[in-house]
Amino acid sequence: MSALYYPPSPLLQDYVSGYVLTDYDGGGAAIVAGYPKGHATLCLSLDGTFQGSMNDDPELLQHPKFSFIPFLKSTTLFHTTSWPSRVLHVIFKPYGAFRLLQVPQHLQFGKAGTAMEDLLDKKANAFLKRMEDAGADINLIIKLLDNWLLQQVSQPKATDTNHIRLACTLIEKSNGLIRIDQLAQQVYLSKRTLEYRFQQQVGVSPKLYNRIVRFNSLLGDIRKSNTPDWQDLALKYNFFDQAHMIKEFKNFYKSTPTNPVTFRDVMGE
Numbered sequence: 001m002s003a004l005y006y007p008p009s010p011l012l013q014d015y016v017s018g019y020v021l022t023d024y025d026g027g028g029a030a031i032v033a034g035y036p037k038g039h040a041t042l043c044l045s046l047d048g049t050f051q052g053s054m055n056d057d058p059e060l061l062q063h064p065k066f067s068f069i070p071f072l073k074s075t076t077l078f079h080t081t082s083w084p085s086r087v088l089h090v091i092f093k094p095y096g097a098f099r100l101l102q103v104p105q106h107l108q109f110g111k112a113g114t115a116m117e118d119l120l121d122k123k124a125n126a127f128l129k130r131m132e133d134a135g136a137d138i139n140l141i142i143k144l145l146d147n148w149l150l151q152q153v154s155q156p157k158a159t160d161t162n163h164i165r166l167a168c169t170l171i172e173k174s175n176g177l178i179r180i181d182q183l184a185q186q187v188y189l190s191k192r193t194l195e196y197r198f199q200q201q202v203g204v205s206p207k208l209y210n211r212i213v214r215f216n217s218l219l220g221d222i223r224k225s226n227t228p229d230w231q232d233l234a235l236k237y238n239f240f241d242q243a244h245m246i247k248e249f250k251n252f253y254k255s256t257p258t259n260p261v262t263f264r265d266v267m268g269e
Contacts, residue, residue, distance in 0.1 A: 001025060006138075009146045011153065014165070015096035019145065020089040021138060030083070033265060035075040036212045036252050040097040040105065040203065041089050043067045043113060044131060046141070048084035054111060066128055067113030068097070070105060071203040073212075075254045088141060090149075094168045094209065095161045098201040100152040105203030124148070163187045164201045167194065168209070176214025177238050180206050214238075215252045218245070222257055230258070 006019040017039065043063070050063040055077050071094070098105050103119060116124050127148045134140045167187045171178055183206060184191040198206045218237050222228050230242050239245040249257040 006142050009150060012146065012149050015093050015099050015153070016149065017091040017093055017096075019142060020091060022087050022089060024083050024085055024087070030080050032078050032080060033075055034069075034072055034078070035265075036072045037216060038071070038094055038209065038212050040071050040092050041069045042092075042097075042116070043069055044088040044090070044141075044145075045084040046086040046088060046136065048082070050078065050080055050084065050112075051082045052078055052080035054078055061112035063112045064110075064115035064117075066116040066124075066131070068101070068103075068109065068116060068119050069113045070097075070109045073204060073208065074252060077254075086136075088138075088145070090145065093165075095164045095201045098159075099161045100149055102152075102155065104200050106199045159197070159200070161201055163189055163194075164197050167198065167206060168202070171206070171210050171213050174213075175217040175237070176210045176212070178210065180210070183210075211248070212252065215249065218249065218257070219253070228257075233257075 002023045002025075004021045004023075006021065007013075008016040008018060043066070045063075045065045049065050051060065053060055060081070092100070097103065101120065116128060127144065130144050131141060134144060164187075167183055170183060170186055180194070181191060184194045187194065189197070194206055198204070198209065202209060204212075214237055218233060221233060221236075230245070234242045234245045237245065239248065246256050246258070249255075
């Protein structure tokens with residue numbers, strides 16, 4: 001499995017972090033994982049689809065070829081029986097899917113992803129047909145994707161995202177350590193309005209997003225060190241003690257920070 005990163009158009013960079021082309025080298029049965037990274041994703045299968053089950057549920061699911069995966073709140077294990085050779089992932093900024101797709105992020109989405117045709121009520125059908133016709137030409141696919149997303153930017157805003165964009169930036173700069181009442185003050189919203197808009201535009205509460213950013217910062221520090229100082233990390237990330245840090249880590253990653261499982265990442269990152 002390998003992954004290649006492609007930058008979006010500069011005019012999209014407020015809403016899209018990038019495109020990741022994952023090459024799965026074909027394949028049958030395998031376990032891959034997606035853990036909370038703080039964003040929603042469009043998954044555009046360039047040939048074939050994922051088929052398999054999720055976590056401990058034996059139900060066999062088939063992922064739509066072009067699907068929307070909402071913000072993950074915990075690690076999800078995909079027990080695949082078959083999968084496509086290549087998938088292009090559109091990595092949104094936390095509020096980007098709401099702004100570009102004009103879809104509230106607190107809705108109930110399908111367990112295996114929601115088909116773009118259903119999500120956008122036929123508005124994307126012409127674009128999806130062009131994607132199908134592009135075949136394996138990744139440069140043409142990226143161009144088609146950029147152009148389609150740029151069209152979405154030009155659409156009138158359903159709701160202003162500037163406050164939530166600033167809130168996400170402040171949370172990320174603090175490594176998930178900012179207090180929610182302080183956050184509300186800095187973005188000039190009441191705490192109640194901040195909560196509502198965050199749920200609508202990101203799909204989770206600001207408190208949960210704060211925790212997920214903290215988890216990812218902690219995970220990054222652990223991966224950078226061969227011998228992490230657990231007490232220093234617990235203090236750095238404002239945990240009550242090491243036991244609290246371990247519990248929080250397991251909540252998002254299904255293993256302890258002292259013995260983290262190396263998952264095969266669904267995006268190949």
